[in-house]
Amino acid sequence: MLLSLRQLYGKKLGASDGDIGHVEDFYFNDQQWAIRYVVANTGSWLSGRLVLIPPRAFGNLRQDADCLLVNLTRQQIENSPAIESHKPVSLQYQAYWDGVETWGVGGFPEAPPPPQLMPSKQASDDLHLQSTQALSGYPIQTSEGAIGHVIDFIMDDKSWAICHLVVESGHWFSHKEIVISPKHIDRISYEESKVFVNVTKEAILEAPQYHVSPLGEAYGDTRNFD
Numbered sequence: 001m002l003l004s005l006r007q008l009y010g011k012k013l014g015a016s017d018g019d020i021g022h023v024e025d026f027y028f029n030d031q032q033w034a035i036r037y038v039v040a041n042t043g044s045w046l047s048g049r050l051v052l053i054p055p056r057a058f059g060n061l062r063q064d065a066d067c068l069l070v071n072l073t074r075q076q077i078e079n080s081p082a083i084e085s086h087k088p089v090s091l092q093y094q095a096y097w098d099g100v101e102t103w104g105v106g107g108f109p110e111a112p113p114p115p116q117l118m119p120s121k122q123a124s125d126d127l128h129l130q131s132t133q134a135l136s137g138y139p140i141q142t143s144e145g146a147i148g149h150v151i152d153f154i155m156d157d158k159s160w161a162i163c164h165l166v167v168e169s170g171h172w173f174s175h176k177e178i179v180i181s182p183k184h185i186d187r188i189s190y191e192e193s194k195v196f197v198n199v200t201k202e203a204i205l206e207a208p209q210y211h212v213s214p215l216g217e218a219y220g221d222t223r224n225f226d
Helices: 074-078 089-098 121-126 201-205
Strands: 002-004 012-015 018-029 034-041 050-053 067-069 129-131 139-142 145-156 162-169 176-180 185-189 194-197
Touching: 002 162, 012 074, 018 074, 018 145, 050 074, 139 201, 145 176, 145 201, 162 201
Parallel strands: 012 067, 139 194
Antiparallel strands: 002 145, 012 018, 018 034, 018 129, 034 050, 139 145, 145 162, 162 176, 185 194
16 A cells, blocks of 8 residues: 555554654655655653654554554664664765865855765765655756755555656646655755656656545556656
C-alpha cells in the first residue's frame, strides 16, 4: 500500500510497553530513495529528545491507525541513536554555516570553499541522508526555470521506498498536485534549497492531477510523465 508521509507526521508511536512519543520526520537515502530512519519525538517522556528508529522496528503501518506500533521496548527506544549521531546533509550544512565566521572586504561575509562534512565512512553515508520535512517546500527546478514545490512524499509500506514526490504547481487560484518519480530527479541542492529534475516544465504542467483519499488508503491517478 502507498502511504503519504505528510499524513504520518504527528502520529503517536507505541512501544510494546507503553507510549513513546510521535513521528517528527523521516530520513531517507537520496541514492536508493528508501527511508533509513523514522525520527521520533519522545515528548515529555524523555524531555523531548529526538531518537532514530529504523524501519525494521515497525510492524504493519496503517495511516488511519491512532497509533503506529514499534516492536521495541521503551528501554530500547531510550537506547536508540540520538538525532545528533546521523544528521541529514541539509542540517550538517546548516550547522557548518552556523559555526563559520569568515569575513571579506568591506565587512561582508566571504563564502569559504564547500565544507568537507565529517569525512569518516559513517558520515559519507550521511552525506546522502535527507530529511522529508526539510525538503518540503523546496522548489522544483527544470532547465526552463522553477515550477511548483514539494509538499509530500509517497512511500511503499512494504519496502519503505519513496515512490513519488508530490508537487504543487500553478498559482493559488489554479494550483494542482502532481507526482514526480525519483527517477526524474537529477539532484537535491541543499545550498540552493532546490530539487533539480530532468523533465521539462511543459511535461510537469501536463502531468495528471494527483488525488488522495481522506484516509490515504487508495490513491487516484499517480501516473508519471515519461
